[in-house]
Amino acid sequence: MSAPVLDIANLSLTIGNTPILRDIDLTVKAGEVVGLVGESGSGKSMTAQAVMRLLPHAARPAGRIGFNGEDLLTASEERMCELRGDDIGMVFQEPMTALNPVKTIGEQVAEGIRFHRRVSRAEAEARARDMLERVGLPHSRFPLSRYPHELSGGQRQRVVIAIACALHPKLLIADEPTTALDVVLQKQILDLLRSLVEENGMGLVLISHDLGVVADMADRITILRHGAVQEAGETATVLREQKHPYTKRLAEASVHVPAWANAQTAPDGDNRLLELEDVARHFPGHRTGFFSRGEPVRAVDGVSFSIRSGHSVALVGQSGCGKSTLARMILALDRPTSGAIRFDGMETSSLDEHALRPARREMQVVFQDPYGSFNPRQKVLSSVAEPLHLMDERMGRSEKRDRVTEALVEVGMQSSDMDKYPHEFSGGQRQRLAIARAIITRPKLVVADEPVSALDVSIRAQILDLFAKLNDDLGLAFLFITHDLTVARAITHDVLVMDHGKIVETGRTGDVLDRPASEVTQRLIAAAPDLKRAIERRSKKIT
Amino acid sequence: MLSYALRRILIVLITLLAASVIVFAVLEIVPGDPARLMLGMNATEDAIAALRQQMGLDQPLIPRYFTWIGGLLTGDFGRSYTYSVPVIDLVRDRLVVSLPLALMALFLSTAIALPVGIFSAARRGTAADTGVMAATQLGIAIPNFWFALLLVYVFAVALRWVPAGGFPGWDAGLWTALSALLLPAIALALPQAAILARVTRSALLDVMSEDYIRTARAKGLPANAVLWRHALRNALIPVLTILGLQFSFLLAGTIIIENVFYLPGLGRLVFQAITQRDLIVVESVVVLLVATVVIVNFLVDLAYAWADPRLRRR
Numbered sequence: 001m002s003a004p005v006l007d008i009a010n011l012s013l014t015i016g017n018t019p020i021l022r023d024i025d026l027t028v029k030a031g032e033v034v035g036l037v038g039e040s041g042s043g044k045s046m047t048a049q050a051v052m053r054l055l056p057h058a059a060r061p062a063g064r065i066g067f068n069g070e071d072l073l074t075a076s077e078e079r080m081c082e083l084r085g086d087d088i089g090m091v092f093q094e095p096m097t098a099l100n101p102v103k104t105i106g107e108q109v110a111e112g113i114r115f116h117r118r119v120s121r122a123e124a125e126a127r128a129r130d131m132l133e134r135v136g137l138p139h140s141r142f143p144l145s146r147y148p149h150e151l152s153g154g155q156r157q158r159v160v161i162a163i164a165c166a167l168h169p170k171l172l173i174a175d176e177p178t179t180a181l182d183v184v185l186q187k188q189i190l191d192l193l194r195s196l197v198e199e200n201g202m203g204l205v206l207i208s209h210d211l212g213v214v215a216d217m218a219d220r221i222t223i224l225r226h227g228a229v230q231e232a233g234e235t236a237t238v239l240r241e242q243k244h245p246y247t248k249r250l251a252e253a254s255v256h257v258p259a260w261a262n263a264q265t266a267p268d269g270d271n272r273l274l275e276l277e278d279v280a281r282h283f284p285g286h287r288t289g290f291f292s293r294g295e296p297v298r299a300v301d302g303v304s305f306s307i308r309s310g311h312s313v314a315l316v317g318q319s320g321c322g323k324s325t326l327a328r329m330i331l332a333l334d335r336p337t338s339g340a341i342r343f344d345g346m347e348t349s350s351l352d353e354h355a356l357r358p359a360r361r362e363m364q365v366v367f368q369d370p371y372g373s374f375n376p377r378q379k380v381l382s383s384v385a386e387p388l389h390l391m392d393e394r395m396g397r398s399e400k401r402d403r404v405t406e407a408l409v410e411v412g413m414q415s416s417d418m419d420k421y422p423h424e425f426s427g428g429q430r431q432r433l434a435i436a437r438a439i440i441t442r443p444k445l446v447v448a449d450e451p452v453s454a455l456d457v458s459i460r461a462q463i464l465d466l467f468a469k470l471n472d473d474l475g476l477a478f479l480f481i482t483h484d485l486t487v488a489r490a491i492t493h494d495v496l497v498m499d500h501g502k503i504v505e506t507g508r509t510g511d512v513l514d515r516p517a518s519e520v521t522q523r524l525i526a527a528a529p530d531l532k533r534a535i536e537r538r539s540k541k542i543t
Numbered sequence: 544m545l546s547y548a549l550r551r552i553l554i555v556l557i558t559l560l561a562a563s564v565i566v567f568a569v570l571e572i573v574p575g576d577p578a579r580l581m582l583g584m585n586a587t588e589d590a591i592a593a594l595r596q597q598m599g600l601d602q603p604l605i606p607r608y609f610t611w612i613g614g615l616l617t618g619d620f621g622r623s624y625t626y627s628v629p630v631i632d633l634v635r636d637r638l639v640v641s642l643p644l645a646l647m648a649l650f651l652s653t654a655i656a657l658p659v660g661i662f663s664a665a666r667r668g669t670a671a672d673t674g675v676m677a678a679t680q681l682g683i684a685i686p687n688f689w690f691a692l693l694l695v696y697v698f699a700v701a702l703r704w705v706p707a708g709g710f711p712g713w714d715a716g717l718w719t720a721l722s723a724l725l726l727p728a729i730a731l732a733l734p735q736a737a738i739l740a741r742v743t744r745s746a747l748l749d750v751m752s753e754d755y756i757r758t759a760r761a762k763g764l765p766a767n768a769v770l771w772r773h774a775l776r777n778a779l780i781p782v783l784t785i786l787g788l789q790f791s792f793l794l795a796g797t798i799i800i801e802n803v804f805y806l807p808g809l810g811r812l813v814f815q816a817i818t819q820r821d822l823i824v825v826e827s828v829v830v831l832l833v834a835t836v837v838i839v840n841f842l843v844d845l846a847y848a849w850a851d852p853r854l855r856r857r
Contacts, residue, residue, distance in 0.1 A: 054757065077765070085761060089761070092754060092761075102777055112764075115763055
């Protein structure tokens with residue numbers, strides 16, 4: 001076997017006096033995919049940045065990062081500039097912000113080519129065009145003159161990959177390249193990365209918190225925790241045998257299904273809590289001239305469904321299918337262009353803000369990002385108590401504290417937490433706080449927009465448990481908006497599949513996911529990473 | 544892009560129309576007879592009636608507005624009461640001093656602020672950065688009229704490099720005229736430069752922590768190349784906003800500075816016109832200043848679209 005492209009030995013790193021990485025060993029051979037797995041704060045990204053030597057100023061690395069025999073930790077900055085983008089490429093997590101908004105995609109892909117190869121602009125642009133074609137952005141539809149804001153998230157990630165792979169690097173580091181994308185786009189991007197590995201024989205370090213993705217892609221896997229390697233080896237062996245307790249915990253958490261008493265025995269009856277009738281929302285089209293606009297965008301196009309009290313319903317679909325627009329209308333944050341929305345006996349789609357108060361009290365929301373949904377300068381008490389102003393009776397200070405305590409205990413936090421600030425909590429704890437805020441008015445419906453997709457697998461399992469408990473104990477109805485089918489399977493009775501503004505399939509969650517009827521659902525299921533399936537496939541390949 | 548520009552022009556026209564109505568209303572409709580006000584307490588009724596007729600105050604309101612606005616459009620601003628010459632001539636004579644002064648100050652403040660801001664951002668946290676930022680703090684704190692006096696004392700009185708005040712006119716030669724404007728321009732520009740440098744620095748630092756800067760670094764570009772090629776143009780957007788606002792401040796600032804340096808500019812004209820209650824002159828100059836500010840903002844809007852392609856489709 002040839003010498004490894006990347007050979008990290010005893011890599012340690014401190015920031016100030018805090019050790020971030022401890023004795024990391026990692027090797028990648030040409031044409032090999034190595035998965036680097038761990039939860040947030042485990043040091044995955046810091047390891048990648050150490051290889052690129054794009055660390056925060058205060059970071060002090062030690063050890064050795066061998067790249068084709070050369071130690072990158074002792075290389076000069078000039079030498080690193082030669083290597084970056086030429087021999088070592090990197091793809092980042094957040095495609096929406098990874099491209100410069102004021103430069104065309106052509107400029108951004110060609111820039112690295114011109115810098116490293118000293119070729120003419122025309123030559124660099126020709127190569128950029130080829131590379132964009134290679135990543136699935138044909139020149140006829142995506143000319144070099146496009147700006148990033150004219151592309152979707154998946155398309156932008158392709159541009160980032162084109163930048164990273166333009167000069168056929170020997171090593172590509174992909175840091176959570178698909179975490180921000182829906183499952184269908186994720187599969188496309190992973191397929192693209194795999195084919196680039198096979199074509200060019202490059203080594204790929206795939207960083208992910210998703211065991212399913214890594215099991216599917218990686219030949220070997222390294223599991224990190226608290227900045228140290230827990231286990232490393234052949235992907236199939238490591239994940240099948242699960243010898244290390246932490247590996248076992250991760251694997252179990254990622255296929256976790258909460259104990260949920262109401263799962264089979266959904267409360268029956270014809271009590272329709274929420275009812276949508278032929279709801280549509282159109283947005284004005286782009287300007288095409290001074291006075292003219294293009295065709296209106298039909299974000300939501302004739303949607304009808306209902307949710308009964310105490311039921312948990314998933315709304316699934318690819319990004320851009322209209323899920324979030326629909327959710328905004330249900331929450332009465334936006335009004336439908338046509339159609340009616342009835343909630344708890346009120347026609348919310350035609351009420352004014354004052355008349356909406358009782359409805360607002362009865363439905364609450366939990367957002368995806370546990371970091372962005374709290375005011376950092378407000379104590380937990382004020383943030384969680386916020387929806388109480390919707391109650392009719394004025395509430396005294398002590399009563400408010402009682403209500404907050406009750407809500408905090410319900411989500412597994414302590415009453416002493418109410419006097420802390422949001423930054424004192426981890427992402428998972430913040431999501432609990434967000435849920436506490438949502439249930440404090442004792443609502444009948446909670447709309448949760450991708451409530452676990454930003455969380456680590458173990459935290460995710462806990463939050464799913466919490467949702468199950470709240471449904472059992474309080475009889476809350478849920479609408480989960482997600483592109484993650486495992487969430488739908490774990491915690492919902494019924495599922496609605498949405499595509500291009502329309503509901504294309506509905507039914508009991510288990511039935512729909514096991515026997516999908518529509519092409520859209522089939523595509524979603526096929527693209528969803530599945531840990532068990534991936535391990536089986538890998539094991540077969542080896543034997 | 545063309546349709547963006549056309550829509551901006553439409554907004555400029557509407558703003559100008561609204562501004563003209565407001566200026567007209569304030570000076571003509573508010574209580575008190577402008578003619579009586581201008582002539583003072585001891586004026587005879589005949590003199591007031593004559594002035595009322597000269598100002599067209601005996602006409603009904605709406606036609607008077609249209610006469611006035613029509614006059615503005617054709618360059619007939621009316622006659623100054625105190626100077627007894629057409630206002631347009633007065634304004635033109637003064638504008639050739641004030642406009643070059645404001646432009647010079649704007650140029651100086653940009654020419655100082657951008658390099659200083661970029662320098663500071665590129666060396667964030669170093670002693671040089673701290674020193675420069677402390678200096679800009681001082682630049683903001685010093686009132687420009689006091690700084691103007693200091694400049695006069697050092698460069699005109701002590702060193703005798705430039706005149707202490709007055710304006711010889713452009714006929715005296717380009718260099719002579721410019722050197723008379725130099726100190727006032729520096730006095731005007733310095734506080735603005737200090738603000739602009741701080742804005743440039745913080746905008747650049749904000750941009751430097753963006754994900755796309757990391758992408759550019761991962762391409763192999765050295766840190767400085769990334770700053771120039773990727774960060775600067777993104778950071779220009781807040782800088783342009785401040786620059787547009789500053790031009791208006793510079794125009795207003797000329798009133799004080801022209802008095803300090805005895806420059807026969809627009810600022811002094813307005814100042815004198817107000818003390819002499821020459822409302823026709825005040826009205827005309829105010830409309831002119833409003834028009835200038837609106838047009839500068841229009842240019843800033845165009846510059847936005849140049850800097851940020853996302854705005855071009857709005």
